[in-house]
Amino acid sequence: ALDAEAQSAPTASNYSLMGRIADRLENAHQAPGVVEFLRARYGSPNIVARVSADFIESNSERAVDDTRPVSEVILGTQQRGTARTVGTITVRPTANAQRAELIATLRGTSTGANVGTRSLGRNTLVINSTSDSTLEARKRLFLTPSGIESCPTTTEACTRSTILSICAPRLLSRLVTKQVYKSKPEAEAIAASRLERRTSDSFDEQFADAVAENRASMQDEVRSPLQRLDAAPRQWRSWTTNQAMMLEALQANGEQLGAPSAHPELDATADIAMALHQTGINNLAEAVFGGKRVTDRQVAEWVEVGSGDLPRELRIAQDNRWAIVFAPYQPITVEFGDGTLTARLRGTSFERAEETLNELIEISATYAVVRTEQGVRLTRQGDVEVTFPGREQLNIERRGIRTFMQEKFQALFPEERETEGIRFPGRFADRAPLKLAQFELQGGWLSLSWQQTEPLAADETEGEVALSTN
Template sequence: ASDVSAAKQRLIEAVDRLQARLDRDKGQGDNWRKYLRLDELAAELKKPAGPSLETLGAVYAKFAAGHEGLKLACFVEVRRALRQFIVRSRAVDDASLPEKLGQALDELPPLIQAYRESHDPAVAGRIQAVLEWLDLMDRGRQVVATVEREFGQSNLFVEVSADLLAKGFTKPVDTTEPVREIILGTDVRGTGHIVGRRTLRLLPASDRAELAIEVTGSIAADTVGYNGPARIYSQGDTPFTARKVVRISAAGVEILPADADARTRTKIQDVDVTCRGNCVEKIAWKRTFKQKPAAEWEASRRAEFRLNRRIDREADERLNELRTAFEERFRRPLLDRDLFPEVLDFRTDEQALRVEARRGGPFALAAAGEPPAPPAGDLTVRLHQTFFNNMAEGALAGMFLREERFREIVTDLLGRLPPELESEDSEPWAVQFPPARPITVRFDDGRAVVQFRGEAYEKGDRRYAAMDVTAAYRLERRDAGFVLLREAEPTAFPPDFDPQKDHLSVSQQTLRRLLERRFGKIFRPEIALEPVELEGDWAAAGPLTVASIQMDDGWLAIGLRAAPSDAVAMP
């Protein structure tokens, strides 16, 4: 009973947090409350005799209806807590629970061994289902922890070389600005010519990425100082270095103020006085040279101030765009949808910016062991199939997705709709994804196998049952680069269908033809890994070409090189 009470308390707390979240959006919040029957759920949880499991089951069906908005973390938390409470409550009177527990524990070892050997996402999904059931029953905690330790390693590694990053920032600096300062009571006017070079340097940091925009150069100033009757004509040379540091971590992007260091040295060309008399002019010369060290120190500080202001003004607009994009297009959307990686570490050394991440999800497997060695390249990615599969499950599992919305999502992500996703059909389609493994990929032995799973499909006013579409590609090296070749036409079959024994119904045959024709266009016969064209300031680095690629043991390792090279590695 204690596990049921604990589950109920978690559910009550999750509902309270959801209610508070909906209170912040009165219009939509009230609509969600009505649709999800939240008031009814809250009332059931307060009943002294306990809630009606039938009513809670009906409420759960609302939370699991597949609407895109229900993927927000606040809804997901309640759905999971509600399911846990319902399952545990029903198990109280289940006399067969010990037998089921034994079967689950006996099933795990062969499943784990099979997954070690095959890297099959379907086997991983079965392991995940067993672990989730054990947790729902509040049993087998040690077993769950053991499995999570083995299959809980980071499953994404990205490295960007310092040279590639610097190419987006390196540029000459050559500008002229007016000088108007009051230095030790002297009104200094003239022009300053700034000549230098801007570049990017990586600073060693183990708990975040630190990037320093550095500007080195000198300011040549030609000025006249006005102090009473004296006119002081001088030329100044101010070598300087300036640095603006940007810190990147899972928490966001931090932009520090610029920090310049300048040393002004002046050469007095002439001192003139408006009144007559050698005595006055000698006094002016003497006073000018006496104050020269202090004036140079003050001029250095003023130069630092101007440099800091200029660098902040020029860099902050661009860096603020980076910070906003990181927060609004990456961090916040993933947090809102409970998709943010459990581990996201940034670090830098003098050679590269490195990112390490782990995306699992509730009881989902991540990588086991160390990743393959980094491939050669200026930009390298080592992606374990579980990172993609777990992200896809978190984003799409159980969702009902219409064609129009799918196109909007792809266009938003890519900035355009690929031609192969344009539909020639007059009737729109829709898919209901299953609650697990909606889209999976498997990397092994130089091959990539992609599977798209639909629990139900709609086309026009017709509805079809579950069907899985599978396509396999193999990697091939050609003179022009790497190519993914489709091994055969995509196949569409119902889940667990055996073509040697089972037969398709008329409806299934119709859906199969529709899916194979449609996915035959999406999964093209040949996919050339074209160079990646860089934009903006990074265009000077030229296109990034695929220098090496490997698909094995669940890992995709790809290296992109900024400059063409004959030393292209083949897996």
């Protein structure tokens, strides 16, 4: 009966109750058929994302322009000079059904001007030359739950040299010149091989820092906090095609369920597309906020950071401080209807000044969602509702709390809110922003997609990178 109700009315309450039932039956080794049924029926990934190959490539593009001194010995001749490497680094996915794989590629040229010297008895042979090399370095990168993993770089280079002059003793000039030109192909092969090694070593060194930083960040900022909260995804998978990188996760712990159905089809024409089932958000919120005490100051800080502004109603009043203790189950939930979004908060204790009320309280707001030219407009349907489940009649104390909380949460859930495009943070701030192309709510799913608003100009993509080649 509960399963049928969840199918017809997929509320957060139904999902939460069925998840706890499945967990308790499983721990008690009872009704394995029921447990298996619930895990299978509500076990689909609830977070899915797609990032196009063209988007990854265009936003990862970096120019390389690096000049370095050169000092090496080739076939007994000491070569000194400079080498300038110019090229472009890009990252693009490649087909891998087992895990997401990206190829970082440096394509470029290296030009050099060298003076070669070699002892000829009491005399010195001097060779002035230039070199032109083409090179391509490739590094395989893999996306894993622990962060990025990488393989050693492989580089292919081809060098062609031009001899400008040969200075040798007159008696040996013809013989030496003949030997120099005869050994030229071998010298070019050696120079190309050494350029390959230097380029690979430099590419590996550059990526080693980035990979180490990424893995440390994933461990410290994502995996460890989620594991402490028992909120690590039950399933996580990534894969790539030549057209896109795909990610999917089942955000649920042992007491929680996933989506009851496969995700809606993602927009294959978008730069970024994703589908979120309400269980993904609700399960994570339960792990993070369940049973936690949140003060007025924390709420004010979150609102100010998120919106850049703090409404008057949420400013701290030292003589009227307040706090709420979230319920252990379903503390913060969302429900995605057909074109509507309902947000609900549940607390088991409310504090105001010196008074405390230990009773279940629910605060909710429902929004109608409409697409706009720039994003979406959310319009609240009616007032913010503050209720005490199970109580039809409220005494003076509870009516006062309801009025107080409505005032606070009317500001947290404003009558209307509009979203615009997404801008990149940090060193990607000069990238063209992402414009919302899709925002659909249906059957518990939120489908989103974005397009980059304009082609990237050349001067926006050319952040120069130094590449060591000595």
